[in-house]
Amino acid sequence: MNxxxxxxxxxxxxxxxxxxxxRFSPMIKKKLSNTSYQERxxxxxELKIKIVEKADMLLxxxxxxxxxxxxxxINESS
Amino acid sequence: xxxxxxLRSKCKEIMKHPIVKHFLSDPKHYEKxxxxxxxxxxxxxxxxxxxxxxxxxxxxxxxxxNSMIRIFSIDFDKRIRKNQKRYPLTVDQPEGxxxxxxxxxxxxxxxxxxxxxxxxxxxxxxDLYEALQTLTDKQKxxxxxxxxxxxxxxxxxxxLGESRQNISNIHxxxxxNLRKQLDKQKKGENKQ
Numbered sequence: 001m002n003x004x005x006x007x008x009x010x011x012x013x014x015x016x017x018x019x020x021x022x023r024f025s026p027m028i029k030k031k032l033s034n035t036s037y038q039e040r041x042x043x044x045x046e047l048k049i050k051i052v053e054k055a056d057m058l059l060x061x062x063x064x065x066x067x068x069x070x071x072x073x074i075n076e077s078s
Numbered sequence: 079x080x081x082x083x084x085l086r087s088k089c090k091e092i093m094k095h096p097i098v099k100h101f102l103s104d105p106k107h108y109e110k111x112x113x114x115x116x117x118x119x120x121x122x123x124x125x126x127x128x129x130x131x132x133x134x135x136x137x138x139x140x141x142x143x144n145s146m147i148r149i150f151s152i153d154f155d156k157r158i159r160k161n162q163k164r165y166p167l168t169v170d171q172p173e174g175x176x177x178x179x180x181x182x183x184x185x186x187x188x189x190x191x192x193x194x195x196x197x198x199x200x201x202x203x204x205d206l207y208e209a210l211q212t213l214t215d216k217q218k219x220x221x222x223x224x225x226x227x228x229x230x231x232x233x234x235x236x237x238l239g240e241s242r243q244n245i246s247n248i249h250x251x252x253x254x255n256l257r258k259q260l261d262k263q264k265k266g267e268n269k270q
Binding site: 020024027028031032034035036039042043046047050051054058059061063064065066067068069070073074 | 091146
């Protein structure tokens with residue numbers, strides 16, 4: 001169980017955030033072309049701030065297990 | 079296990095679901111999945127459950143981030159553009175509207191006074207101001223022309239259509255009047 005988002009409990013929150021940011025920075029870099037050249041650094045920073053803001057919510061969210069998910073699928077289709 | 083019965087009956091349908099399909103495309107996961115189906119291996123079922131949680135969470139995070147980054151970058155650009163439109167930066171041409179006095183190297187107060195034609199508006203001493211109010215219109219205008227505009231007797235005489243001596247007299251009388259008024263005010267103050 002060593003997925004990219006499987007953070008050790010020993011890690012501090014900042015480590016998690018940094019990992020999250022570094023993981024998504026290519027995605028950010030790609031989207032920087034949405035704005036003019038002068039604003040790119042600002043946008044990059046704002047996006048990173050946004051990620052930090054949302055990190056707790058994303059990392060601590062409850063997700064269904066495999067069987068739960070499949071049961072849900074079955075219920076939905078029937 | 080009831081879900082296994084269900085699972086077998088709906089297996090094909092479930093396998094078509096993109097997330098499940100993707101999850102089982104990992105051979106390790108698929109093997110465990112097969113084990114569970116064939117031998118109902120409790121340990122593998124548990125492990126599969128945990129793996130899926132991890133996998134699903136990851137997908138959710140990526141999906142969220144993807145749309146967040148895309149939408150936010152577009153919004154950000156819109157916001158910047160709006161701001162630039164509202165407050166354009168122009169450094170290569172003078173600003174619209176009248177230039178401020180300090181920009182022209184003038185004192186705003188001096189500029190204001192210059193526009194005041196009345197001599198009494200330039201006086202800061204209250205006694206002198208009151209004394210000025212007692213003068214006749216002619217005396218006032220002569221004093222204003224001399225002390226405010228720096229005109230000579232001759233120029234004033236020509237503009238008013240009178241003789242130079244007459245203007246000189248008016249000037250002298252005006253000053254005398256002022257002196258008398260000021261003396262009177264001083265005496266009044268001393269008495270009090």
